[in-house]
Amino acid sequence: MLAEDYVRMGITKAKKASPPKPYIENINKTLLVIGGGISGMTSAIESAKAGYKVILVEKSPVLGGWMRRWYRQLPQKPPYKGLQDVDIENTIDEVKKHPDIKLLTSAEIENIAGQPGMFDVSIKQGGKTIVERAGSIVVSTGWKPYDAGKVDGLGFGKYPNVVNNITMEDIAVQGKGKIKRPSDNKDVKSVVFVQCVGSRDKDHLPYCSSVCCLVSLKQASYIRSSNPAAKVYIIYKDMRTPGQYENFYKDTQADDGIFLTKGDVFLLHRSSDKSLTVEVKNTLLGEDISIKADMVVLATGMVPATDSSILNLRYRQGKELPMLKYGFPDSNFICFPYETQRTAIYAAGCVRQPAESKTCKDDATGAALKAIQAVELESIGSAVHPRAGDLSYPIFFMQKCTQCKRCTEECPFGALDEDEKGSPKPNPNRCRRCGVCMGACPERIVSFENYSVDIVSSMLKSIEVPGEEEEKLRILVLACENDAYPAFDIAGINRTVFNPKVRIIPVRCLGSVNIVWIADALSRGIDGIMLIGCKYGEDYQCHFIKGSELANRRMENLKEVLQRLVLEPERVQVLQLAISDYDNIPGIMDDFMAKVTELGPNPYKSF
Ligand code: SF4
Numbered sequence: 001m002l003a004e005d006y007v008r009m010g011i012t013k014a015k016k017a018s019p020p021k022p023y024i025e026n027i028n029k030t031l032l033v034i035g036g037g038i039s040g041m042t043s044a045i046e047s048a049k050a051g052y053k054v055i056l057v058e059k060s061p062v063l064g065g066w067m068r069r070w071y072r073q074l075p076q077k078p079p080y081k082g083l084q085d086v087d088i089e090n091t092i093d094e095v096k097k098h099p100d101i102k103l104l105t106s107a108e109i110e111n112i113a114g115q116p117g118m119f120d121v122s123i124k125q126g127g128k129t130i131v132e133r134a135g136s137i138v139v140s141t142g143w144k145p146y147d148a149g150k151v152d153g154l155g156f157g158k159y160p161n162v163v164n165n166i167t168m169e170d171i172a173v174q175g176k177g178k179i180k181r182p183s184d185n186k187d188v189k190s191v192v193f194v195q196c197v198g199s200r201d202k203d204h205l206p207y208c209s210s211v212c213c214l215v216s217l218k219q220a221s222y223i224r225s226s227n228p229a230a231k232v233y234i235i236y237k238d239m240r241t242p243g244q245y246e247n248f249y250k251d252t253q254a255d256d257g258i259f260l261t262k263g264d265v266f267l268l269h270r271s272s273d274k275s276l277t278v279e280v281k282n283t284l285l286g287e288d289i290s291i292k293a294d295m296v297v298l299a300t301g302m303v304p305a306t307d308s309s310i311l312n313l314r315y316r317q318g319k320e321l322p323m324l325k326y327g328f329p330d331s332n333f334i335c336f337p338y339e340t341q342r343t344a345i346y347a348a349g350c351v352r353q354p355a356e357s358k359t360c361k362d363d364a365t366g367a368a369l370k371a372i373q374a375v376e377l378e379s380i381g382s383a384v385h386p387r388a389g390d391l392s393y394p395i396f397f398m399q400k401c402t403q404c405k406r407c408t409e410e411c412p413f414g415a416l417d418e419d420e421k422g423s424p425k426p427n428p429n430r431c432r433r434c435g436v437c438m439g440a441c442p443e444r445i446v447s448f449e450n451y452s453v454d455i456v457s458s459m460l461k462s463i464e465v466p467g468e469e470e471e472k473l474r475i476l477v478l479a480c481e482n483d484a485y486p487a488f489d490i491a492g493i494n495r496t497v498f499n500p501k502v503r504i505i506p507v508r509c510l511g512s513v514n515i516v517w518i519a520d521a522l523s524r525g526i527d528g529i530m531l532i533g534c535k536y537g538e539d540y541q542c543h544f545i546k547g548s549e550l551a552n553r554r555m556e557n558l559k560e561v562l563q564r565l566v567l568e569p570e571r572v573q574v575l576q577l578a579i580s581d582y583d584n585i586p587g588i589m590d591d592f593m594a595k596v597t598e599l600g601p602n603p604y605k606s607f
């Protein structure tokens, strides 16, 4: 019976669906890169090398970002030991000389209208507005140092010899490697580095900035090379040197003029000779220590440069990229690291996550590849992600639209604008084909050629429901194709046995589930319905951002609707399932089956 049901459902779908006709427009394949630091320049160079035209917009008059201020850089290749000269000038030259990179410095984005493949970008430069067309966008606006003055008790801004790690680079550049203390230009003999200033602190930056430990190790070696008799003390919460940089850490650790200890800096005071005393508690030595220093360097963390207006998007849902946490743009970190909630707009480098320059270059190359993938797929009318290759897009039967705005408000990707009457005005290239609009529309006028309210309704109606006398219950599962359905697939591959009374229909997203499917299934006599979607909440895993959460919220309305139709809402359950939870499927099915068995057969069976 199970096999017959699936064959029937497949035939019904094939009969009802038609091959999608892609939405093909005259796609512009130029990439817009915003930010001329190491990440932006790398994205521009890599895209141009791959044969794409690039417009690079930088707000300052010069390229290079923070790296122009570095005295030396961390090792960029194996064996990840020793410092390297900063080679940013070569990168700047490459950008300037590349014939396919149009460089606009002292320029800012005024606004961006349109959709992927057809973005109309207004750029302000020198009192003029330039309008360019672009197909996809890489945002690499970088970072700012956290204001160490916000952290109490460290004397930043009060004592001239307490500096942050940026000023320390400036000192190294000015002295050509000689480190002199700011108050009197004397050579330093003893320097204390205080790690995690603001970072990993719930009152400041709750995250690890991931580079500050490496920067302090780098700057410690400036001091040791400048004066081999000088002593360096690094006080850390934990030393964090990600990946291969462990080698650099070990190398620096071998220098017996660099003393590293875990500890909490709790007091910093200055004596009359301008030297500073740092009091440290909870050290690994088991006792409090007091260190006299000529200078103290505060390892401040990285803050993403997203707080000003960068994109000025003309999207109904807002002008900038939606934020995840702490000012970083939202993206699905698990599956698509560069993807933001705005299709064909990618974040790269420190605006996406704190990183040193090598990681930024890798990141910028990854984001450039995604931006290229976006324009190529748009040029054939295909979705970019997560349904890469899908040629369908929502079609609206406007004559019946009541302008209720549910679809325009609930589309997670800002794909639907509104016209002057309040009817949805689709931008198909912004769309990710999730079907959330289809699930939202009370008039059922949104559909795809190969996915619609009617197609799924007809599929579930083709399930044969045994009569009450047969004592065989039927359970319908509407499973999100991103996590829940693959979890069933893995269970199948593993030959996991679960209840054969269950029939599964994959849905694009739980947000695409239209209430009518539930009403149809219950009135047909199906005994129980499970809606299984991705995890939501703070660490959400929904590819369509809020589809699963929306389905849960819509359940409240659903209860009312079902009660009005004299259908039993207790026969419906919404669940979250991660792809890795496939082992739990038999238990989940059995529990639900037990609940439905207790309710008894659906009274509509005999109608
Ligand atoms: S399918 Fe999804 S992304 Fe596309 S318009 Fe509808 S809600 Fe928006």
Ligand code: SF4
Binding pocket: 396, 400, 401, 402, 403, 404, 405, 406, 407, 408, 422, 423, 424, 440, 441, 442, 443, 444, 445, 446
């Ligand atoms: S949800 Fe349906 S009725 Fe409401 S505005 Fe959108 S298309 Fe029109």
